[in-house]
Amino acid sequence: GAVVSQHPSWVICKSGTSVKIECRSLDFQATTMFWYRQFPKQSLMLMATSNEGSKATYEQGVEKDKFLINHASLTLSTLTVTSAHPEDSSFYICSANSGRGALRDTQYFGPGTRLTVL
Amino acid sequence: GQQLNQSPQSMFIQEGEDVSMNCTSSSIFNTWLWYKQDPGEGPVLLIALYKAGELTSNGRLTAQFGITRKDSFLNISASIPSDVGIYFCAGQRRRGGSEKLVFGKGTKLTVNP
Numbered sequence: 001g002a003v004v005s006q007h008p009s010w011v012i013c014k015s016g017t018s019v020k021i022e023c024r025s026l027d028f029q030a031t032t033m034f035w036y037r038q039f040p041k042q043s044l045m046l047m048a049t050s051n052e053g054s055k056a057t058y059e060q061g062v063e064k065d066k067f068l069i070n071h072a073s074l075t076l077s078t079l080t081v082t083s084a085h086p087e088d089s090s091f092y093i094c095s096a097n098s099g100r101g102a103l104r105d106t107q108y109f110g111p112g113t114r115l116t117v118l
Numbered sequence: 119g120q121q122l123n124q125s126p127q128s129m130f131i132q133e134g135e136d137v138s139m140n141c142t143s144s145s146i147f148n149t150w151l152w153y154k155q156d157p158g159e160g161p162v163l164l165i166a167l168y169k170a171g172e173l174t175s176n177g178r179l180t181a182q183f184g185i186t187r188k189d190s191f192l193n194i195s196a197s198i199p200s201d202v203g204i205y206f207c208a209g210q211r212r213r214g215g216s217e218k219l220v221f222g223k224g225t226k227l228t229v230n231p
Contacts, residue, residue: 004160032216043121043206043221044161051216093160097215105168106215109153109160 003027004096006110013084014118021079021113023094029074030096034107035067038091050077084117091115124207124222131197132230139205139225140191147209150183150190151219155204164205165192168213197229 003026013019023033032051036044048069050056056069068080077096081088091114095107123142131137141150149168153161165176167183167190174181180193190209194201207222 006160034218043223044219045221046218049218091158095160095219099214099216104215105149105166105213106163107219109162111160112158114158 002098002106002108004030004094004108004110006092006094006113008113009111010114010116012116012118015085016083018080018082019084019115021081021092021094021115023077023079023096023110025075025096025098025108028096028098030077031074031099032097033071033077034095034097035069035077035079036093036095038093038112040091044093047079081115084115086117089115089117120220122207122209122220122222124225126225127223128226128228130228130230133197133199135197137194137197137201137227138191139207140189141207141209141222142189143209143220144188146187147211147220148187149210149213149217150181151208151210152179152181152190152192153206153208155206155224157203161206194227197227199229199231202227202229 007022035047048056048058050071071077093112095109152164155161165181172183178195204224208219210217
């Protein structure tokens with residue numbers, strides 16, 4: 001149980017285009033989802049926290065107009081990188097939490113999405 | 119953003135050896151977690167610690183939550199090749215999966231057969 005998937009697993013796009021990444025909780029309902037960015041050989045840095053049905057809370061320094069987050073259902077959150085540039089190339093990872101029951105204390109991570117902007 | 123101080127940055131060991139890594143913070147965390155990340159994958163939770171002084175084991179892994187709540191260590195005994203990967207510590211101000219995680223910089227472990 002507690003499986004989180006991401007789609008796509010990798011994407012290559014041209015500079016200036018927008019890319020959407022999906023994060024799904026497959027066997028539980030996620031009241032909270034998190035989005036992280038990880039540059040090569042570095043740690044995970046939290047970008048934003050999203051609660052189902054409300055606006056995402058962005059970390060300091062993360063542009064909310066550039067990284068659009070939508071958490072429209074209890075099993076799906078999306079991250080859209082708008083007008084992507086090469087410096088946005090990174091590994092994007094989501095995590096999800098159910099907020100209840102035996103799973104309430106744990107964030108379950110997706111497998112990540114590798115974004116390369118040419 | 120804030121990060122935890124994790125050391126060592128990397129370790130090269132022989133199969134069968136024990137490994138120890140630690141994490142420190144200038145501020146208090148009320149939950150400490152240890153994750154392992156394989157290349158191109160998301161992190162997987164190894165051990166969660168919720169009480170100061172707590173010592174918890176998961177197979178060959180043992181982790182402790184420091185008394186001051188500002189540090190934690192992870193030990194791996196009798197290492198095997200599949201232990202290779204990057205190990206991250208993470209802290210939370212409060213217990214709960216909806217709480218933000220602050221990560222350490224990671225310890226890259228290489229195990230020579």
